[in-house]
Amino acid sequence: MDAQTTDEQLMQEYGGGNYAAFELLYGRHRGPVLRFYRRQTGSPEVAEELLQEAFMRLINARQSYRPEAPFRFFLWRLVRNLLVDHYRRQSRSLPSSYADFDPDQAAADERVQPDQEAATDQQLQRLLTLVSQLPCAQREAFLLREEAGLSLAEIAELAGVSSDTIKSRLRYAITKLRRGMETCE
Amino acid sequence: MTDDDLDRYLDGDSELSELYRAGKAPEAPTPAADAAVLAAAKRAVNSAPTPLRRARRWWVPGSVAATLVLGTSLYLLQQPLPTSEPMLLDAYPVPQRAMQPAAEAELAVPEASPPSPALTAPVMKSRAVAPAAPMAQDADRQRDSISTESMLRPPLEQRRAKQSKRADETKKELQGFSAAPAPTEAAALAEQEILRDEAAAGAPAARRATVDQAKAASADLAARPQAWLADIEALLRSGKIAEATAALTAFQTRHPDYPLPPTLIALLESSRAQTPQGSGGTTTVPSANKTTE
Numbered sequence: 001m002d003a004q005t006t007d008e009q010l011m012q013e014y015g016g017g018n019y020a021a022f023e024l025l026y027g028r029h030r031g032p033v034l035r036f037y038r039r040q041t042g043s044p045e046v047a048e049e050l051l052q053e054a055f056m057r058l059i060n061a062r063q064s065y066r067p068e069a070p071f072r073f074f075l076w077r078l079v080r081n082l083l084v085d086h087y088r089r090q091s092r093s094l095p096s097s098y099a100d101f102d103p104d105q106a107a108a109d110e111r112v113q114p115d116q117e118a119a120t121d122q123q124l125q126r127l128l129t130l131v132s133q134l135p136c137a138q139r140e141a142f143l144l145r146e147e148a149g150l151s152l153a154e155i156a157e158l159a160g161v162s163s164d165t166i167k168s169r170l171r172y173a174i175t176k177l178r179r180g181m182e183t184c185e
Numbered sequence: 186m187t188d189d190d191l192d193r194y195l196d197g198d199s200e201l202s203e204l205y206r207a208g209k210a211p212e213a214p215t216p217a218a219d220a221a222v223l224a225a226a227k228r229a230v231n232s233a234p235t236p237l238r239r240a241r242r243w244w245v246p247g248s249v250a251a252t253l254v255l256g257t258s259l260y261l262l263q264q265p266l267p268t269s270e271p272m273l274l275d276a277y278p279v280p281q282r283a284m285q286p287a288a289e290a291e292l293a294v295p296e297a298s299p300p301s302p303a304l305t306a307p308v309m310k311s312r313a314v315a316p317a318a319p320m321a322q323d324a325d326r327q328r329d330s331i332s333t334e335s336m337l338r339p340p341l342e343q344r345r346a347k348q349s350k351r352a353d354e355t356k357k358e359l360q361g362f363s364a365a366p367a368p369t370e371a372a373a374l375a376e377q378e379i380l381r382d383e384a385a386a387g388a389p390a391a392r393r394a395t396v397d398q399a400k401a402a403s404a405d406l407a408a409r410p411q412a413w414l415a416d417i418e419a420l421l422r423s424g425k426i427a428e429a430t431a432a433l434t435a436f437q438t439r440h441p442d443y444p445l446p447p448t449l450i451a452l453l454e455s456s457r458a459q460t461p462q463g464s465g466g467t468t469t470v471p472s473a474n475k476t477t478e
Contacts, residue, residue: 014230022226030219031212038212048214055222059229124208127201145195146205152195171191177201 007071015062022062025071026055032147033079039131039143040083050086054079073158076148080140080158087136095136098159123181130180138173141166349442410436410443421452429456 001013001021007028013021033054037047057078065074087094131139137159144155152170156163193199213219413436420429433453436443 014226017230019227019230022230023223026222026226030214030222031209034212034214035209048218051214052218052222056225059222059226062229123204127204128208131205146202147209167191170194174191174194174199174201181201181204 007075008067011062011065011071011074012067015065022059029075030055033075036079036143036147037083039128040136040140041086042132046086050082054082057082072148073150073154076144076150076154077158079148080144083140098137126181127177130177133180134173134176138169138176141169142173142177145170351441410440413440414443414446414449418446418449418452421449421456426456 001010001018001024005021005024007025010021010025014025030051034047034051037050037054038044041047041050054075058075061078065071084094131142134142140159141155144150144158150158152163152166156166159166194202413432417429417432417436420426420432
């Protein structure tokens with residue numbers, strides 16, 4: 001096993017009892033998962049708790065993983081579902097932006113703290129601030145695209161909505177971010 | 186934003202994506218979080234059951250399930266089959282007719298209470314040998330107060346022959362369904378018939394006496410014909426015609442070929458003369474007409 005080994009192979013190895021395969025997988029994906037949780041919840045502590053929980057679920061699901069499904073999709077579906085559970089525990093419902101089919105009309109969700117720890121310059125700080133100001137559903141689409149590298153169809157399947165809905169959410173998010181960056185300039 | 190702009194973004198050609206990727210500093214959770222996750226992963230691998238242990242896990246529940254299935258099947262197979270005896274006894278009128286004098290039983294066949302067709306098919310078949318004309322002629326005889334009247338009318342030898350023939354038929358029918366009733370059983374059946382008749386006639390006192398007499402006769406006298414006949418004579422002499430009739434019926438069922446002593450015959454004739462005709466309220470033959478379920 002090395003850096004060239006695919007995620008699918010590593011997961012199969014781990015399912016067969018190879019602990020070292022999990023170490024490699026964890027090292028590859030813990031960063032994006034942590035950033036996703038941190039920029040969705042606005043809290044580093046909550047993000048770390050969710051990270052641990054997500055990988056615990058992955059450990060428990062090692063026997064049920066099938067290599068036919070891309071590991072990336074398998075992991076991020078687990079990550080996203082855990083976040084939805086977190087929303088429901090916090091406020092017993094998903095943020096309203098998830099139910100707004102017209103992203104332009106999406107109501108403002110509760111703002112989260114921008115992830116300033118990762119900002120190395122002003123532009124990045126501005127961008128992360130703007131990301132934190134996006135409605136939750138649109139921010140999720142943006143982050144799944146940027147952090148997980150998922151396609152429109154994969155994001156739509158994770159969110160349980162159509163590709164057109166994800167397309168609209170992304171379009172709105174990108175538009176708002178660009179306007180915000182232009183305003184900053 | 187146009188679709189082209191979105192497509193370029195989706196293709197990765199976007200300054201926003203570049204700027205965002207620049208912010209992807211190596212993120213790592215706290216060492217404690219890392220340690221917790223890795224420890225859990227190691228525990229999961231170490232505690233995973235081997236294929237053999239996995240198979241063994243299923244032995245206990247599998248064996249329990251198999252035991253339950255086997256036990257349930259055995260229990261269900263052990264359930265007793267529903268007995269048909271009550272239906273058989275209720276529906277099959279042969280014991281009634283067997284208790285009757287041969288001529289009466291023979292003629293009473295068509296008047297029997299409707300039994301189960303399946304059970305009485307062989308009975309009806311064997312009854313076919315009985316002539317139809319006597320049945321029609323002797324339909325009124327069934328209403329006689331004393332059953333001995335029909336026994337006395339034909340000559341003794343002819344009557345004996347009929348009794349013998351009737352007993353043979355009865356025995357054959359009984360063999361098809363059950364063993365011929367033992368003497369005590371025969372008397373018990375006669376007792377039941379008498380009880381029904383007396384209940385219909387509304388003579389509870391006579392019925393009780395008859396029941397007692399039938400019980401006494403069946404127990405001790407079945408094996409001693411002479412003593413049995415003597416007892417019947419005693420009943421006649423004491424005026425207990427109903428009891429005597431029932432006992433005589435039972436006797437003739439048990440000993441169809443045994444000749445009746447002349448003294449007994451005389452007593453029967455005299456008792457017949459004493460009893461009013463068609464009263465229906467004193468002594469009645471266990472008639473098939475009256476005997477119902």
